[in-house]
Amino acid sequence: MMKVSNMNIPVKAENNPKTFPAEIDTQKTSVFYGCRDPYILLYGGKYYFYRGMGSNGIGCAVSDDLENWTKPQTVFTVPENFHGIKDLFWAPECHYYKGNFYIFTSVFSGKYNHRTISVYRADNPLGPFTDIAEGCITPKDWDAIDGTLYVDDQGQPWMIFVHEWTSMPDHNGGMCAAKLSEDFTHFISEPVQLFLARDPEWATNGVTDGPYVFTQTDGKIGMIWSNGCKEGYCVGVAYSDGKIDGNWSQRKDLLYCRHLRPDFNTDGGHAMIFYDKSGKVVMPLHGPNGKYDGSTEHLQLFELEEKNGTIDIKCRYSL
Numbered sequence: 001m002m003k004v005s006n007m008n009i010p011v012k013a014e015n016n017p018k019t020f021p022a023e024i025d026t027q028k029t030s031v032f033y034g035c036r037d038p039y040i041l042l043y044g045g046k047y048y049f050y051r052g053m054g055s056n057g058i059g060c061a062v063s064d065d066l067e068n069w070t071k072p073q074t075v076f077t078v079p080e081n082f083h084g085i086k087d088l089f090w091a092p093e094c095h096y097y098k099g100n101f102y103i104f105t106s107v108f109s110g111k112y113n114h115r116t117i118s119v120y121r122a123d124n125p126l127g128p129f130t131d132i133a134e135g136c137i138t139p140k141d142w143d144a145i146d147g148t149l150y151v152d153d154q155g156q157p158w159m160i161f162v163h164e165w166t167s168m169p170d171h172n173g174g175m176c177a178a179k180l181s182e183d184f185t186h187f188i189s190e191p192v193q194l195f196l197a198r199d200p201e202w203a204t205n206g207v208t209d210g211p212y213v214f215t216q217t218d219g220k221i222g223m224i225w226s227n228g229c230k231e232g233y234c235v236g237v238a239y240s241d242g243k244i245d246g247n248w249s250q251r252k253d254l255l256y257c258r259h260l261r262p263d264f265n266t267d268g269g270h271a272m273i274f275y276d277k278s279g280k281v282v283m284p285l286h287g288p289n290g291k292y293d294g295s296t297e298h299l300q301l302f303e304l305e306e307k308n309g310t311i312d313i314k315c316r317y318s319l
Contacts, residue, residue, distance in 0.1 A: 001084070002214055002273075002311075003214065005149050006041050006043075006096055007181060014099075015066050015262075016107070017125060020089040021072070023072050024068055024071070028067050033299040034297060036270070037270040038275050038284040039092060039284075042277065045064070047063045050103065054106065055080070058076040059073060060125065060127075066301065066317075071239060075125075076128065077253070084110070084111055088107050088108075088159070091102070093272070094150070097151070101121070101129075104118075104159065105145070106144070117159070118137065119132055119185070127263065132184065133185050137184075138188060142164070143167040145161070146209060148160050148212055150213040159177070160181050161177075172209060173209075174194075175193070176190065194240075195250070200250035204229055207226055209227060209269065210270035214311070216306055216311070224237055224255060232257070233257075234254050234256060234257035235255045237310065239251065256271070267292065268287020268288060271284065272284060281305070282303060284301050302315070303315050
């Protein structure tokens with residue numbers, strides 16, 4: 001079985017939300033549920049969809065079926081004298097680790113004058129979450145975004161994240177990894193660069209975006225991530241030669257891009273992977289990236305499978 005973050009989270013009374021949002025949104029997944037950078041967590045038989053809400057903080061919509069969603073409930077409220085001044089709460093991800101839930105998200109910090117990754121903690125997936133890393137866990141002189149979690153075979157947690165192209169030489173973004181402290185408040189190793197945005201043959205931009213790590217049934221560590229190709233925003237696959245901080249290589253063919261298949265009719269990216277209630281492996285992404293043929297950014301779901309030593313899209317996910 002492929003391994004991804006947040007598989008089989010134990011359900012405990014102390015981790016259950018105290019209240020659930022009640023009002024159902026009029027938008028449904030099947031009718032272009034608007035979003036960027038989707039992130040979905042399954043806990044206790046419910047799906048939690050995290051999204052940045054700008055100056056309104058971070059919200060979470062809840063669903064029983066991946067089709068009908070509640071209106072977002074605020075799970076992190078912007079505190080007074082908050083250091084973030086713009087780009088508030090890009091790509092929030094929520095990860096479970098040893099009894100707590102942690103949100104990784106990005107803001108542009110007025111304190112450090114860079115995009116920084118913050119870590120917020122709560123005892124349940126609906127919070128309220130509190131800042132535990134003083135607003136910046138990444139190097140304070142870097143633009144850094146899109147943090148995600150990987151736990152290695154020794155139980156060591158790592159943050160995989162983007163060294164943004166805006167603060168990289170030649171505007172060539174880098175994918176990085178650093179060991180996390182047990183309480184997720186700081187790095188306990190210097191970040192290691194895994195690969196650069198322009199490494200794959202298909203890449204047209206210097207953007208590294210939306211990393212998400214998985215381990216295949218054969219033990220191979222892989223990562224889905226996004227950049228641009230000739231068809232626009234897309235999802236590629238990279239593989240390590242052993243450990244998370246090993247040597248990485250890029251798969252030549254893309255996992256998702258516009259026109260890769262007849263029904264891939266928009267560009268799209270910033271994907272992640274989760275298991276649904278029935279055990280299917282699901283990859284959400286947002287597409288198009290902006291507007292395309294009158295369509296605006298919305299949630300798209302695909303079913304994944306392991307095939308010929310790699311991963312592939314089996315079909316569009318059936319709701």
